[in-house]
Structures are given as C-alpha cells and as structure tokens.
Amino acid sequence: MPSEQWTHPEPGDGPAAVAAQPSPEQVIAGLRATSEGGAELTQLLTPEGQRVPSERFDRYVEDVDDETLKNLYRDMVLVRRADREANAMQRQGQLGIWVPLLGQEAAQVGSGRALQPRDMAFPSYREHGVAYTRGVDMRELIGIFRCTDHSGWDYQAHRFHPYTIVIGNQVLNAAGYAMGQKFEGKVGDEGGEATICYFGDGATSQGDVHEGFVWAAVYDAPLVFFCQNNQWAISEPTERQSRLPLYQRARGYGFPGIRVDGNDVLACLAVTRWALEECRHGNGPVLIEAFTYRMDAHTTTDDPTRYRLSDELEEWKLKDPIERVRAFLARGGHADQAFFDSVQAEADKFAAELRDYTFNMPEPPPDRVFSQVYAEPSPVLEAQREEYLSYLDGFAAAGEH
Amino acid sequence: MTDLQKLTIGKALNLGLRRAMEEDPKVLIMGEDVGKLGGVFRITDGLQKDFGEQRVLDTPLAESGIIGTAVGLAVRGFRPVCEIQFEGFIFPGFDQISSQLAKLHYRTQGKVKMPVVIRVPFGGGIGAVEHHSESPESLFSHIAGLKVVSISNAVDAYWGIQEAIRSDDPILFFEPKKLYHSGALKMEVDTSTAPSRVFASQVVREGTNATVVAYGPSVKVALDAATAAEAEGKSLEVIDLRTLSPLDLGPVFESVRKTGRLIAVSEAPSESSLTSEIAARVQQECFYSLESPVLRVTGFDTPYPPAKLEEHYLPDLDRVLHAVDRSLAW
Numbered sequence A: 001m002p003s004e005q006w007t008h009p010e011p012g013d014g015p016a017a018v019a020a021q022p023s024p025e026q027v028i029a030g031l032r033a034t035s036e037g038g039a040e041l042t043q044l045l046t047p048e049g050q051r052v053p054s055e056r057f058d059r060y061v062e063d064v065d066d067e068t069l070k071n072l073y074r075d076m077v078l079v080r081r082a083d084r085e086a087n088a089m090q091r092q093g094q095l096g097i098w099v100p101l102l103g104q105e106a107a108q109v110g111s112g113r114a115l116q117p118r119d120m121a122f123p124s125y126r127e128h129g130v131a132y133t134r135g136v137d138m139r140e141l142i143g144i145f146r147c148t149d150h151s152g153w154d155y156q157a158h159r160f161h162p163y164t165i166v167i168g169n170q171v172l173n174a175a176g177y178a179m180g181q182k183f184e185g186k187v188g189d190e191g192g193e194a195t196i197c198y199f200g201d202g203a204t205s206q207g208d209v210h211e212g213f214v215w216a217a218v219y220d221a222p223l224v225f226f227c228q229n230n231q232w233a234i235s236e237p238t239e240r241q242s243r244l245p246l247y248q249r250a251r252g253y254g255f256p257g258i259r260v261d262g263n264d265v266l267a268c269l270a271v272t273r274w275a276l277e278e279c280r281h282g283n284g285p286v287l288i289e290a291f292t293y294r295m296d297a298h299t300t301t302d303d304p305t306r307y308r309l310s311d312e313l314e315e316w317k318l319k320d321p322i323e324r325v326r327a328f329l330a331r332g333g334h335a336d337q338a339f340f341d342s343v344q345a346e347a348d349k350f351a352a353e354l355r356d357y358t359f360n361m362p363e364p365p366p367d368r369v370f371s372q373v374y375a376e377p378s379p380v381l382e383a384q385r386e387e388y389l390s391y392l393d394g395f396a397a398a399g400e401h
Numbered sequence B: 001m002t003d004l005q006k007l008t009i010g011k012a013l014n015l016g017l018r019r020a021m022e023e024d025p026k027v028l029i030m031g032e033d034v035g036k037l038g039g040v041f042r043i044t045d046g047l048q049k050d051f052g053e054q055r056v057l058d059t060p061l062a063e064s065g066i067i068g069t070a071v072g073l074a075v076r077g078f079r080p081v082c083e084i085q086f087e088g089f090i091f092p093g094f095d096q097i098s099s100q101l102a103k104l105h106y107r108t109q110g111k112v113k114m115p116v117v118i119r120v121p122f123g124g125g126i127g128a129v130e131h132h133s134e135s136p137e138s139l140f141s142h143i144a145g146l147k148v149v150s151i152s153n154a155v156d157a158y159w160g161i162q163e164a165i166r167s168d169d170p171i172l173f174f175e176p177k178k179l180y181h182s183g184a185l186k187m188e189v190d191t192s193t194a195p196s197r198v199f200a201s202q203v204v205r206e207g208t209n210a211t212v213v214a215y216g217p218s219v220k221v222a223l224d225a226a227t228a229a230e231a232e233g234k235s236l237e238v239i240d241l242r243t244l245s246p247l248d249l250g251p252v253f254e255s256v257r258k259t260g261r262l263i264a265v266s267e268a269p270s271e272s273s274l275t276s277e278i279a280a281r282v283q284q285e286c287f288y289s290l291e292s293p294v295l296r297v298t299g300f301d302t303p304y305p306p307a308k309l310e311e312h313y314l315p316d317l318d319r320v321l322h323a324v325d326r327s328l329a330w
Helices: A024-032 A066-091 A105-114 A128-133 A138-146 A169-183 A207-218 A246-253 A265-280 A310-317 A321-331 A337-359 A366-370 A379-397 B009-023 B047-051 B063-075 B091-101 B137-141 B154-166 B217-231 B250-259 B274-285 B307-313 B317-329
Strands: A120-122 A195-200 A223-229 A257-261 A286-291 B004-007 B027-031 B056-058 B079-083 B117-122 B147-150 B171-176 B187-190 B202-205 B210-214 B236-240 B243-245 B262-269 B295-299
Touching (some): A066 A138, A066 A265, A105 A128, A105 A265, A120 A169, A169 A195, A169 A207, A169 B091, A207 A223, A207 B091, A246 A257, B004 B009, B004 B154, B009 B027, B009 B154, B063 B091, B079 B154, B091 B117, B137 B171, B137 B274, B217 B236, B217 B262, B217 B317, B236 B250, B262 B274
Parallel strands (some): A195 A223, A223 A286, B027 B079, B079 B117, B117 B171, B262 B295
C-alpha cells in the first residue's frame, strides 16, 4: 500500500475508518517500497542498466556524455576498491576499525560530483566516496581509522568538514554554516553557494536532525540534507526510525523532500544538482533521501548476520550501483573490455598505494597528545606536557629506548 | 583620556556586547528572546534594533540547535555569542558543547577555530522555580578544549565579554544572574582602557590571616565576609578566580604561601567540583605552607532546593566566617 494512502480516521468516521490505519506490515512495506522506477523513486538508470527518461531531471544530466559516465564508473570502482582494501587491512590488524561504504558508492559519488568547488560538505563518518570527490586523498583519511589522527585533511582547501562520529551533530553544524552563506549574501543566482550535509536513516531519529530541519527552514538556509537511507542503523531497521518514508518528513518542515534511487549514480547526480540549484537560488533547503543499502557491516565490529537475512542482501546485490553502469556502458557499446580492465588495474594500483601508505604510516609523537587543544596556550596544559615529556626522557636517559 | 561610566554588571555586559558588535561585523548574537525582548534579563536590550535581525537572531527554541548552528557559523568565519536563558536549560546543548565545540580545534590540529561564546546566567538567590538557580560550571570545566570563565563585577563584565568574543577558543561565560541589576554593585568602568588581562585570577582584597577564593556570585559573599572579619580583627585576602578552566591558581598558591590558610567558596555542590580541584592542587603545591586543611563552603550535594530553602543552601557571609574561624583555630 503506498504510504500516501494512509489516512487517520476523522472523528465520526465510524469503525470502518480504523482499518485505514496501517498495520505494522504495511508500515514496513511502505518504508521499503522502492517502486522500481515508480512515482516515488527517481531513477534514471535501472538495475539492468537501461536508461529511463525523466521529464524533470534529464536536463540536469544533459552534459553527461560517455566520457563523463565512464568517469563516474571509474570513481565508483576506485572508491569501492579502496573500501575493500581498508576493510581487509582492518581484518589484518592494520586499522583499528573500518566503516564500509560497500553498496553506497552511487549515492556518494553521484551527490559528491554534483557539488561545485565553492560548496561545502558536512559528512558523517562513512562518506569516503564523497571525500574522494572533494579531492581528499584516501591517505589523508585513513589515519582516522588507523587511529593516528582525528582528521587529516584541510577542510577549507577541500571544503569538506571533518568527519563527525556523534550521530546527527553535523546536521546542525551544516545548518549554521549554510546560514552563514546566506548571511554573507552568497545565494541568489547561478553563482551562489550551497552546503550539503550527509547523515543516515538512523540519524533521523536524533533531535539534532530535527532541529537542523527547523533551523534550515526558518532561516532559508542553502542546505541540501542528503540522507543515505541504507536501511540499517547498526542492527536497527529503518522501520525502527519512522512510520513514513523519510523524504516525506520534509513536508512537515515546509521544504521539498525527494526520494532518489541511491544505487543509481546518474539519478543521484541529477537530483543533487537540482537540489543544489534550488539552494543557490535561495529556494533551499531540500531533503534528499537516497534509497540504498549497506551491503557490508555497519563497521568492522559488527555482525550483520545476527540481524538480517541473506535473502535481503542477495536481492540488493541485483541493484548494485556499479554493475548497472557497467551494463549500460557495455551494452550500448560506450566502453569496451579494455576500458573496464584499465579501470580495474587503476583501482588495484590505487588500493596498493593505500596499503603501502597505511603500513608505513608513522606513529604520531607523544607530544601530539597535548597539541592544539586550545588556540591560546594553556599554562596548565603546558606544565602537563613538560612534566610528561621529561618523565619519558627519564626512560631514554636510563637507556630503555 | 579616561571615559568613566558607573555601570551595573548587566549594563556593562550590554555595552561590552555592543562595542564588540561595532568593532567586528562577524560578531552575531543568537538565542531565545535576545532580539525584541532584549533577553529575559535584558542583557541584549536594544541590540537587535541597532544591528538588525541578521546579527541578533531570535532563534527557534532548542539549545542544541543554538549551539550546533553556532559551531557551523564559526566554521564559516562568524563569531557567534549564544545566550542560554538559564543554566538549567543548557543540557540539551551539552552534546554539541562537549562533542563539537570543545573538540574541533584539537580534532583538526588547529585548522578549525571555534570563536564561540556561550553566555550562561547562573547561580541562585533569586527565588526562582527549579532549573533556574543552578551552578553547573564544574561539569563544563571538566571538558578539555573549552574555556570556562565567570565574572563578578562590572569592569570584568564590560571588558571580559569583549575579550571572550575576540578569543579563538570556545568560551562558556558564566554570569551571576543575581547580581545583574544590583545598584549597590554599580562600579565605575573606564571604557577607554582595557585591563591587561581579564581572565586570570585576581586578588580583589589583600589580607594576611587567611585566603578566601571564590568566583561569580560568591566573590561578593567573600568580600562581605572579609569586611565583617576585619571588624573582628581578622585580615582576609580574597581572590576572584575569573577563569575556571583552565584554572589559573598561581595567585592562589602565592596567597596561601603568605597566609597559610585557604577557604574556597562556591554555590555549586562540593563533590567533584572546582573547589575540590582547588583543594587538591593547593595541598599539592603549598603543602609546607599550610597551617590548616583547605576548607570549603559550598552548596550541598543535593539538587537545588525549593527557593524558600535556598538561604540554607547558599554559602553566606556567616558560613564563610564560620569556616574562617575553624581554619584559624587549627
């Protein structure tokens, strides 16, 4: 039953109206229905790699020629390969933890490639693909997971905020940033700035996300809320977060919400470009729900076999974001085997370099513990640093190093 | 040329905020009711009228939202000054304060600056209902990366708020709400010359028999006690901490080495508090100078009581004098 048909009984509607309330099964069905290209889901490329025309969104991808689509394919392959390498490195004890993005490459690459250099992105902690599109070197990022660093990149140079681990915090930070863009008069025409904020389906239950929606709405902030609904917040399913499809929440805050096939890189690109354009012109905010699936665990500490059925995974494998682009390119003769082989070779090299870098990453020196706690030095902290370093020097003097 | 004005703490804050806004167009004021109403304590009175709704923001009612968006505005290069209406309402914002505001500078090794001030009216003695009279400053002092300061007089209010706004560190600025509009506390503020440094401990009254250290509303109590003690022939040195985190105890150590005795006064509950920290550090640094144990005069380890009982809860002149007597009798 499509969720729009759910109605609550009016007083006096009589007992029959009670049946209009959805059963739990109907709620779940509504939340999970992707309608396969139906009205609720914006899709430009089917899982089989067929191009679906869209009256509304085709114009946002008019410039996507064979070469551009091949680049998007390449982006996704490289990002997935790096993700798998990092996952393996965690299993080998080289990383403290890894947060896999497997299955979410299209949502991240498509939305990330929609951004202009002047736009700002606020990630959660799974946005390795977005980081890649912002020009963040995977090697700058992996220190977080090897636990040598909290954030290795220059956020201003890449216009990519540090990862935020606390669920939903970054949504308010992004709202504030976008308010700043508005206050500085950077919205209003084609050359305007916008901000995009990434969060998951689980985060939508957080107060900060609700407050972020309120703030962005009442201040008309140029903010694209990009929710990657990957169906699972660790072991909590999407129906534990909501009774209605997440994109529909936007209506309650007074801005548009849209659900896009999160496994369709072309649709993610088009819809995000549309949303950013709305924001640039001062018509923001916009909520995008990228309907996708986390193919791997929440993190490497997780065991998804405890809470979800393999049937579900198998079903989503058929909607793989990379395979559909490959099918489209191959079937239409837009790319040949040599292209796919060269991308694979490049991805292998990309991963090998990441591995080499990770294995040889220097440990931070002990005084880094005390470094940059405050902008203005704290005498108390300086004293702690000196005391500890001289304590360490004692071991060196005793020949224990 | 001096420019002297006789000001209450509240008016000094208002003028200090105004001057900071005039000097830097990136300074924003944000909070609930700070615009048209001028804040529930009128500290931001008239600012929206003169600086507009885009620089004095009447925000939606959510503390996490106020602080979380201030963090984002700071990333963008603004210098937000948030007002939390009453200290007891700050806790929805605790997550943003501890998780983002305090840590972004460290997390990015200094690339992200967090020039955010959160103004927090705090303390009791105003006969209010619950959540309106608390002293949660110790909770925030425990968060590394955050600076916590408190003012007790109009000079520090005027210059301190400007110093806090100019700082690139995030600052929780605790204001003694009971004293905002006290006519008796009006003080001449020289608005032409800034003190060299507001946020360092300061000896506010010299003495020789014992040291009393306090901050915020308790400074007045300590000073009143010192005046009363003098009539009994006892000379108390009073120190206003002003900066609560990182705690500047140098002048306290120096004073204790002189007097040999210390009484720490605060309205907050005593367990795991700033006064605990002071006692621990003073015994560590001044062990051979101490003539008696460090004593504390604080609120009790209870939730803030109904206001009809607050006179029993709050440290007052007599409790401080009693502690002084106990210290001297050792």
